[in-house]
Amino acid sequence: xxxxxxxxxxxxxxxxxxxxxxxxxxxxxxxxxxxxxxxxxxxxxxxxxxxxxxxxxxxxxxxxxxxxxxxxxxxxxxxxxxxxxxxxxxxxxxxxxxxxxxxxxxxxxxxxxxxxxxxxxxxxxxxxxxxxxxxxxxxxxxxxxxxxxxxxxxxxxxxxxxxxxxxxxxxxxxxxxxxxxxxxxxxxxxxxxxxxxxxxxxxxxxxxxxxxxxxxxxxxxxxxxxxxxxxxxxxxxxxxxxxxxxxxxxxxxxxxxxxxxxxxxxxxxxxxxxxxxxxxxxxxxxxxxxxxxxxxxxxxxxxxxxxxxxxxxxxxxxxxxxxxxxxxxxxxxxxxxxxxxxxxxxxxxxxxxxxxxxxxxxxxxxxxxxxxxxxxxxxxxxxxxxxxxxxxxxxxxxxxxxxxxxxxxxxxxxxxxxxxxx
Numbered sequence: 001x002x003x004x005x006x007x008x009x010x011x012x013x014x015x016x017x018x019x020x021x022x023x024x025x026x027x028x029x030x031x032x033x034x035x036x037x038x039x040x041x042x043x044x045x046x047x048x049x050x051x052x053x054x055x056x057x058x059x060x061x062x063x064x065x066x067x068x069x070x071x072x073x074x075x076x077x078x079x080x081x082x083x084x085x086x087x088x089x090x091x092x093x094x095x096x097x098x099x100x101x102x103x104x105x106x107x108x109x110x111x112x113x114x115x116x117x118x119x120x121x122x123x124x125x126x127x128x129x130x131x132x133x134x135x136x137x138x139x140x141x142x143x144x145x146x147x148x149x150x151x152x153x154x155x156x157x158x159x160x161x162x163x164x165x166x167x168x169x170x171x172x173x174x175x176x177x178x179x180x181x182x183x184x185x186x187x188x189x190x191x192x193x194x195x196x197x198x199x200x201x202x203x204x205x206x207x208x209x210x211x212x213x214x215x216x217x218x219x220x221x222x223x224x225x226x227x228x229x230x231x232x233x234x235x236x237x238x239x240x241x242x243x244x245x246x247x248x249x250x251x252x253x254x255x256x257x258x259x260x261x262x263x264x265x266x267x268x269x270x271x272x273x274x275x276x277x278x279x280x281x282x283x284x285x286x287x288x289x290x291x292x293x294x295x296x297x298x299x300x301x302x303x304x305x306x307x308x309x310x311x312x313x314x315x316x317x318x319x320x321x322x323x324x325x326x327x328x329x330x331x332x333x334x335x336x337x338x339x340x341x342x343x344x345x346x347x348x349x350x351x352x353x354x355x356x357x358x359x360x361x362x363x364x365x366x367x368x369x370x371x372x373x374x375x376x377x378x379x380x381x382x383x384x385x386x387x388x389x390x391x392x393x394x395x396x397x398x399x400x401x402x403x404x405x406x407x408x409x410x411x412x413x414x415x416x417x418x419x420x421x422x
Contacts, residue, residue, distance in 0.1 A: 124170025162213030168275025347399030
C-alpha cells in the first residue's frame with residue numbers, strides 16, 4: 001500500500017456522523033445538569049498526590065508499548081503496568097506487570113509516586129516517577145525503571161513544574177521546569193536511553209515566555225507539542241491551544257478562544273499512542289444559563305480535523321478525556337454513556353453483566369496497535385474488607401468488551417488508572 005493510499009484510508013475513518021445520530025444524542029442529553037468546570041492542572045496534580053498518599057496497597061495499571069516478551073510475529077507485546085502502594089502515606093510504589101493478553105502479575109521494582117507532577121508516566125520501555133517529594137530537594141530528579149528488566153536509574157533535574165510527557169516514539173522526555181535565580185519557565189528535553197539533556201527550550205509568544213507547568217496541559221504528537229492554556233500568553237481574557245516545535249521551541253497558535261458576554265470556549269487536544277492520530281474537544285458554554293455545544297474533531301495529526309461527534313455541552317462529562325487509537329477510533333464518556341466512534345459509526349460500550357465501567361481518560365486508554373482498555377468494578381459480598389472487585393477490560397473498535405486482567409482483589413490490585421504509552 002502506498003503512502004497516498006494510506007492517507008486516503010485514514011481520511012475515510014472520520015466521516016461525520018449522520019445528523020439523526022447527533023440528534024439522538026441531543027435528545028438523550030435533554031435536561032442534563034451542566035457539568036462542573038474541568039479541574040485546573042495543579043488541582044489534578046494535587047488530587048493525584050492525595051489519592052496516592054491514601055492508597056495503601058492500591059495499584060494503578062497503565063499500558064506500555066513494549067515488553068521483553070515478543071509475540072509470535074516478533075513484535076514485543078504490550079504490558080499492563082500496576083503501581084501498588086507499600087504503606088499508608090508512603091511515596092514508594094511496587095511496580096507489577098502482566099502481558100495484555102493476560103497472565104500473572106510480576107513484581108519488578110519500586111517507583112516514587114509523590115513527585116511534583118503526580119502519577120508516574122510510561123515513557124517507551126520505562127516507567128518514570130520522581131526521585132523526591134519536592135522538585136528542589138537534594139537529589140531531586142526523575143526515577144526510571146525499565147519494565148522489561150527492572151533496572152532502575154535516575155535523571156537529575158531540578159525545579160520540575162508540571163506533568164512530564166514523552167515523544168511519540170518514547171525516545172525523548174519533555175519536562176516543564178522553572179530555571180535560574182528568577183525561576184523562569186522553560187522546557188527541558190532529555191534522551192531517555194542516556195539521560196542526557198538534549199536541549200532547554202524557552203517557548204514564547206510575542207516575546208512573553210510560556211509556562212508549560214501550572215494550568216497547562218500538554219501532549220507530544222507527530223507534528224509537535226500540543227499545549228492548551230486556560231489563559232493565552234499575554235491575554236488572560238482568552239484561552240489558547242498552541243503547537244510548539246520540540247527542536248526550536250517556536251510557537252504557533254492553533255486555536256484562540258475569546259471569552260464573550262454570551263459564553264466561553266475551551267479546547268483540549270488528545271493523541272494516539274503513536275502520535276499519528278489526533279482528537280480535539282471544543283466545549284462551548286453559555287454564561288446566561290444551560291446551553292452550549294461539545295464538539296469532537298478528529299483526523300491525522302497535523303491535518304484538518306473533521307467533526308465526528310457533537311452534542312449539548314451539558315451532556316459531555318467535563319472530567320473525562322478522549323482516548324484515541326492508532327487507527328483513529330475514539331472512546332469517550334458523555335453524561336449517560338461511554339461510546340466508541342469508528343469510521344463514522346457510534347457504538348456504546350457495554351460491560352459484563354453486573355459490572356460498572358470506569359472513566360475514559362482517568363481509567364482508560366488506547367492500546368498501542370488498536371483498541372482500548374478500561375477498568376470495571378462490581379460490588380461483592382464479603383463485608384467491608386472487600387466491598388468491590390476490579391478488572392481490566394479490552395474494548396474493541398466496535399465497543400465489545402473482554403476481560404484481560406482480573407477480578408483483582410480490592411486490597412491488593414485496585415486499578416485506578418489505565419493509560420496509553422507512547
